[in-house]
Amino acid sequence: MPTTSTDAIVLLKEDHKKILKTFKDFENAGEKAYVEKGRLVDRMIELLTVHTYIENEVMYPRVRELLPELEDDVLESYEEHHVADVLVLELAGMKPEQERFTPKTTVLIENVRHHIEEEEEEWFPQVREGLSRKVLQDIGAEMEEARKKAPTRPSQPSALKKTVDAVIK
Numbered sequence: 001m002p003t004t005s006t007d008a009i010v011l012l013k014e015d016h017k018k019i020l021k022t023f024k025d026f027e028n029a030g031e032k033a034y035v036e037k038g039r040l041v042d043r044m045i046e047l048l049t050v051h052t053y054i055e056n057e058v059m060y061p062r063v064r065e066l067l068p069e070l071e072d073d074v075l076e077s078y079e080e081h082h083v084a085d086v087l088v089l090e091l092a093g094m095k096p097e098q099e100r101f102t103p104k105t106t107v108l109i110e111n112v113r114h115h116i117e118e119e120e121e122e123w124f125p126q127v128r129e130g131l132s133r134k135v136l137q138d139i140g141a142e143m144e145e146a147r148k149k150a151p152t153r154p155s156q157p158s159a160l161k162k163t164v165d166a167v168i169k
Helices: 008-028 034-066 068-092 101-130 133-148 157-168
Strands: none
Touching: 008 034, 008 101, 008 133, 034 068, 034 101, 034 133, 068 101
């Protein structure tokens, strides 16, 4: 789906909107709405797997290289993604009827909401200030290329590369 802008931050915020809407829909589903909750968690898994992939593979390495003063923020973001990856991996193997499915999803939602807030309120403004429009558009174009080959399930090999790297380092 082509967007009007390839600005990296605009693209990431569009992803965030879709992710947050899925979270809200999950929270508004009835307690026993297992089919609906299962469908929404599948959607969350797909959105988060693609989103973390393009951030991990393109946005974070490029920002780390171009704005070394933001390295600590980038490293923290990798760790926040790692926590989300672990929860997503566990949820992918669960059924909505299981007693820990909803609590685990709630923890995922809380973690990702916190991550999104930090990115949008603190990190994105620093990145926008430090990089030119042209560079942000180039990074966005790279992200859109990466999105085409991004895994949509945590079971796909490239999805877990960063998770495995984080565990064995």
